[in-house]
Amino acid sequence: xxxxxxxxxxxxxxxxxxxxxxxxxxxxxxxxxxxxxxxxxxxxxxxxxxxxxxxxxxxxxxxxxxxxxxxxxxxxxxxxxxxxxxxxxxxxxxxxxxxxxxxxxxxxxxxxxxxxxxxxxxxxxxxxxxxxxxxxxxxxxxxxxxxxxxxxxxxxxxxxxxxxxxxxxxxxxxxxxxxxxxxxxxxxxxxxxxxxxxxxxxxxxxxxxxxxxxxxxxxxxxxxxxxxxxxxxxxxxxxxxxxxxxxxxxxxxxxxxxxxxxxxxxxxxxxxxxxxxxxxxxxxxxxxxxxxxxxxxxxxxxxxxxxxxxxxxxxxxxxxxxxxxxxxxxxxxxxxxxxxxxxxxxxxxxxxxxxxxxxxxxxxxxxxxxxxxxxxxxxxxxxxxxxxxxxxxxxxxxxxxxxxxxxxxxxxxxxxxxxxxxxxxxxxxxxxxxxxxxxxxxxxxxxxxxxxxxxxxxxxxxxxxxxxxxxxxxxxxxxxxxxxxxxxxxx
Numbered sequence: 001x002x003x004x005x006x007x008x009x010x011x012x013x014x015x016x017x018x019x020x021x022x023x024x025x026x027x028x029x030x031x032x033x034x035x036x037x038x039x040x041x042x043x044x045x046x047x048x049x050x051x052x053x054x055x056x057x058x059x060x061x062x063x064x065x066x067x068x069x070x071x072x073x074x075x076x077x078x079x080x081x082x083x084x085x086x087x088x089x090x091x092x093x094x095x096x097x098x099x100x101x102x103x104x105x106x107x108x109x110x111x112x113x114x115x116x117x118x119x120x121x122x123x124x125x126x127x128x129x130x131x132x133x134x135x136x137x138x139x140x141x142x143x144x145x146x147x148x149x150x151x152x153x154x155x156x157x158x159x160x161x162x163x164x165x166x167x168x169x170x171x172x173x174x175x176x177x178x179x180x181x182x183x184x185x186x187x188x189x190x191x192x193x194x195x196x197x198x199x200x201x202x203x204x205x206x207x208x209x210x211x212x213x214x215x216x217x218x219x220x221x222x223x224x225x226x227x228x229x230x231x232x233x234x235x236x237x238x239x240x241x242x243x244x245x246x247x248x249x250x251x252x253x254x255x256x257x258x259x260x261x262x263x264x265x266x267x268x269x270x271x272x273x274x275x276x277x278x279x280x281x282x283x284x285x286x287x288x289x290x291x292x293x294x295x296x297x298x299x300x301x302x303x304x305x306x307x308x309x310x311x312x313x314x315x316x317x318x319x320x321x322x323x324x325x326x327x328x329x330x331x332x333x334x335x336x337x338x339x340x341x342x343x344x345x346x347x348x349x350x351x352x353x354x355x356x357x358x359x360x361x362x363x364x365x366x367x368x369x370x371x372x373x374x375x376x377x378x379x380x381x382x383x384x385x386x387x388x389x390x391x392x393x394x395x396x397x398x399x400x401x402x403x404x405x406x407x408x409x410x411x412x413x414x415x416x417x418x419x420x421x422x423x424x425x426x427x428x429x430x431x432x433x434x435x436x437x438x439x440x441x442x443x444x445x446x447x448x449x450x451x452x453x454x455x456x457x458x459x460x461x462x463x464x465x466x467x468x469x470x471x472x473x474x475x476x477x478x479x480x481x482x483x484x485x486x487x488x489x490x491x
Contacts, residue, residue: 015113015125022113022129023106029144029345030098033353038145041097043386043401044076046393048083056223062389064377065406065413066399073224073231076148078180094358101146108143108150109133111157112317118161119287119321124330128320131266131333134341137348138263139312142305144349149309152182159188159211163195165203168210175214179222183235185215187293187310194289234408247382247403247418251306263308264298266337270319277324290318358387360469364441365391367465367472372439379437381421382406383446423450429458433475440473 036042050057060068074080086100109132116128133140143150159174178185192208222228242248255263297311325333365388368378374394385400398417399406406414413435420431421442428450432440440461442451451471455463461473 018125018129019110022109022133025133026102026105029349030102033350035353035357036094036097037352037356039356039386041146042390044080045083045097046390048080048087051080052084052087062397063399064396065410067405067409071227073227075183075235077223078177079148079151101144104150105143108154111154115157115160116320123320123323127330127334130337134337134345135266136263136312137345139309140345141348141352142309148182149184152178152184155181156188163207165206168206171207172210172214175211176218179215179218189215191289194292195286198289234404238404246407249402255305267315274319274322278322281324283322287318287321290314294318360467361387363467364470368392376439377437379432379440381443384443421447421450423453429454433460438475442471444471445469
């Protein structure tokens with residue numbers, strides 16, 4: 001069952017060129033467009049900036065009504081530490097962020113390629129790489145968001161590549177670090193339990209024990225001590241059953257049937273072919289675990305996007321650990337997949353970059369920097385929080401990233417600000433004044449009706465600046481009349 005190899009991050013000769021081919025595809029999809037593919041990455045780099053400036057912190061300086069303002073649990077501590085070197089590169093910020101994403105996703109590609117190759121040496125590395133990148137546009141698009149799961153999945157497969165009692169201390173260290181990387185670390189435990197259940201040998205029990213021990217020590221010695229216990233309760237427990245009335249983040253929303261079909265359209269035919277082959281051949285022993293995890297996560301993926309990429313990845317590992325195709329068929333599938341999927345991937349990534357374009361956000365944050373005193377409290381929606389904290393960290397905001405962070409801190413304040421942005425209560429225009437905010441920023445793409453209504457009915461704030469995406473309202477000073485005016489856009 002075990003195959004002992006010395007692990008090296010230098011690609012083996014047989015897949016060195018395919019690996020470079022894969023990196024090249026990722027680079028094209030990242031650098032062919034301006035900006036970054038997802039706004040959440042700005043929040044993570046804002047944390048990395050904060051660490052670079054002040055060292056590790058136990059609370060964040062930006063949120064007003066979020067639990068992190070007094071108890072900050074950094075679920076992505078190692079993820080943020082890895083980002084710091086990219087901040088000091090002599091490049092424009094979005095280029096540095098893209099380089100980080102490229103390095104992270106390339107590391108994941110390598111660890112996956114290494115693992116599949118150890119299980120199925122007959123499979124062409126070109127097919128593995130091409131299918132991993134282009135087998136699901138949805139999977140690749142979500143991976144290019146550059147979130148913490150990139151580093152976690154790399155650690156996950158690093159652990160699988162060391163799955164032998166000989167490497168028990170490495171497995172302990174890898175498990176320890178997984179807790180500091182991403183809140184999905186329980187999947188490492190689940191995988192180890194499944195493998196032990198399938199093959200209850202003493203060696204697998206040792207590995208399971210090492211993983212459990214590493215994770216327990218990772219939790220106890222977490223940099224966020226003693227706040228990590230409450231933090232992980234919110235992240236792992238409360239988030240699976242959000243309280244009534246909480247705004248759903250995109251990750252909580254159920255994908256449409258079309259999205260699920262498109263996400264797995266190339267997986268299912270290969271899955272059927274793999275089952276057909278397995279009727280005549282012996283299964284790779286541990287691959288049944290990945291089939292089980294793929295199926296169970298697919299069920300949950302039907303109600304939430306959070307676990308889609310895990311489901312797809314588990315199916316991918318199962319298929320390519322068992323797939324038996326002639327070299328000619330592998331070549332044909334590789335070429336077909338590239339010709340069909342690469343143009344689609346390029347087009348979809350272009351749409352994604354356009355949807356997260358930060359041009360108007362740049363203009364607004366420049367305006368604030370020139371016109372609003374540093375340290376001012378800004379009434380801002382949680383969806384815009386990542387970009388604003390990255391670009392102008394000298395200010396304070398309501399909260400961001402996840403409504404549960406505000407709900408856990410002060411339910412009344414959370415629902416009050418929510419009522420403003422939804423403009424669904426009489427007198428909503430009084431809320432920023434009651435909460436004592438002098439500056440209100442409204443994203444018109446999300447809250448167009450609110451921006452229009454607030455401008456029409458508020459007598460306490462005037463429209464100071466707006467562009468196609470944002471409107472900035474400033475509190476009318478007592479010694480001035482309520483004449484609405486426009487400030488000059490900073491050069």
